[in-house]
Amino acid sequence: MSEPLVIVGNGMAAARLVEELSKTALGRYAIAVIGEEPRLAYNRVLLSSVLAGEVGSHEIELKAASWWRERGVTLKYGTRVTEIDVGRRELKIENDESIAFSKLVLATGSLPIRLNVPGVELAGVHTFRDSRDADILLALAAQKKRVVVVGGGLLGLEAAYGLARAGAPVTLVHLMDRLMERQLDPPAAALLKSLVERKGIEVLLNANTARIDGDGKVEAVELADGRRIAAEAVIFAAGIRPNIALAKEGGLAVNRGIVIDDQMQSSAPDIFALGECAEHRGTCYGLVEPAHEQARVLARHLAGATASYQGSVVATNLKVSGVSVFSAGDYIGADGSEAIVLKDFRRGIYKKLVIAEGRLTGAVLIGDTQDALWYRDLIRAREQIAPIRTEMMFGRARPKAA
Numbered sequence: 001m002s003e004p005l006v007i008v009g010n011g012m013a014a015a016r017l018v019e020e021l022s023k024t025a026l027g028r029y030a031i032a033v034i035g036e037e038p039r040l041a042y043n044r045v046l047l048s049s050v051l052a053g054e055v056g057s058h059e060i061e062l063k064a065a066s067w068w069r070e071r072g073v074t075l076k077y078g079t080r081v082t083e084i085d086v087g088r089r090e091l092k093i094e095n096d097e098s099i100a101f102s103k104l105v106l107a108t109g110s111l112p113i114r115l116n117v118p119g120v121e122l123a124g125v126h127t128f129r130d131s132r133d134a135d136i137l138l139a140l141a142a143q144k145k146r147v148v149v150v151g152g153g154l155l156g157l158e159a160a161y162g163l164a165r166a167g168a169p170v171t172l173v174h175l176m177d178r179l180m181e182r183q184l185d186p187p188a189a190a191l192l193k194s195l196v197e198r199k200g201i202e203v204l205l206n207a208n209t210a211r212i213d214g215d216g217k218v219e220a221v222e223l224a225d226g227r228r229i230a231a232e233a234v235i236f237a238a239g240i241r242p243n244i245a246l247a248k249e250g251g252l253a254v255n256r257g258i259v260i261d262d263q264m265q266s267s268a269p270d271i272f273a274l275g276e277c278a279e280h281r282g283t284c285y286g287l288v289e290p291a292h293e294q295a296r297v298l299a300r301h302l303a304g305a306t307a308s309y310q311g312s313v314v315a316t317n318l319k320v321s322g323v324s325v326f327s328a329g330d331y332i333g334a335d336g337s338e339a340i341v342l343k344d345f346r347r348g349i350y351k352k353l354v355i356a357e358g359r360l361t362g363a364v365l366i367g368d369t370q371d372a373l374w375y376r377d378l379i380r381a382r383e384q385i386a387p388i389r390t391e392m393m394f395g396r397a398r399p400k401a402a
């Protein structure tokens with residue numbers, strides 16, 4: 001008889017795990033997926049495109065209902081798991097129902113952080129994490145509401161771009177002195193800022209949100225330096241934290257995320273975690289690629305094969321507010337490293353390659369990212385780059401003119 005395997009969370013990591021399991025362990029498990037969101041798993045990354053009006057919300061589902069059915073997966077969505085009883089190997093769900101498991105996988109993702117400032121409870125304060133949030137933001141834009149987006153990382157830029165494209169006047173406020181400071185060096189961030197401003201988004205740096213003013217609903221955002229920005233809505237895009245409540249209350253070991261080993265196992269036998277809720281060797285990842293790599297390893301492990309996750313070398317390779325951006329490895333350039341830089345700000349292009357001990361150790365690209373994956377692979381391979389050093393900036397070998 002198939003062993004009951006329950007996955008909590010119907011997000012991107014869960015969907016990829018089921019896909020991998022269906023290749024490696026078909027029939028071995030009776031899989032049930034329980035997800036809080038009231039719809040089939042979708043590509044969360046594409047919420048930015050939904051907001052920008054490039055794709056409809058109904059078009060971003062990862063798999064059709066028939067795909068799940070054909071693999072015999074029991075899907076419960078719109079259903080929150082409220083408790084894990086580790087000893088009895090049982091889950092409680094919202095309506096007091098219990099579900100037994102033999103193996104359990106937690107794929108509960110992250111929660112958006114709302115800054116703890118006065119006014120955070122006012123009507124008109126939102127976050128950008130799921131498709132319900134995207135619907136709210138689309139409605140704000142349709143009504144041309146004045147919006148302040150708090151946070152100049154990837155998510156904040158995407159929210160600002162989508163809202164601006166849909167017609168809302170947008171101000172983006174960022175605490176730091178440059179945008180995407182965890183992926184971009186100062187010149188790259190300055191170029192991105194000017195490209196974003198060209199799209200009609202006002203960007204305020206060194207902007208510390210002190211309070212949100214309003215009588216029942218948002219009327220303005222006040223910064224610590226006294227600046228006041230009139231607004232009818234505020235979107236917090238100031239970071240995420242792994243969603244660990246269920247694991248913590250169930251007595252599993254947690255730090256920032258649910259602590260897992262190289263087989264994705266938590267501190268309890270037969271209970272695993274993956275994706276944004278998990279912490280592997282002290283790192284919680286906030287991107288899709290590590291979640292996919294973890295899903296592959298966990299599926300192999302659950303299929304009885306030897307598999308071990310060694311961590312991911314993350315690269316950021318995306319369109320941010322319509323601008324192509326890539327960043328990987330040591331993008332600043334540690335002591336003892338050197339950088340090859342190409343700047344063409346008029347055309348919106350910046351490229352920086354960081355070299356240390358004869359190896360490519362980091363890269364930042366703005367505007368032209370066609371060789372991004374090649375650079376990423378070079379960084380991962382840690383090979384000596386002396387033979388290609390002079391040509392490397394121009395990308396993977398191009399056919400030479402006769």
Ligand SMILES: Cc1cc2nc3c(=O)[nH]c(=O)nc-3n(C[C@H](O)[C@H](O)[C@H](O)COP(=O)(O)OP(=O)(O)OC[C@H]3O[C@@H](n4cnc5c(N)ncnc54)[C@H](O)[C@@H]3O)c2cc1C
Nearest residue numbers: 009011012013035036044080081108109275276286287288
């Ligand atoms: C707008 C946006 C743009 C992004 N762009 C990029 C990008 O360009 N590139 C990139 O790599 N990453 C991007 N990301 C991040 C990416 O979406 C995440 O890394 C990925 O979704 C993580 O997958 P996950 O399965 O761990 O979590 P999620 O996809 O968040 O899934 C977790 C699911 O678990 C459910 N859940 C939580 N608790 C419970 C419970 N108790 N009971 C039942 N269900 C529960 C949640 O409702 C959720 O549906 C973006 C994210 C957003 C929001």
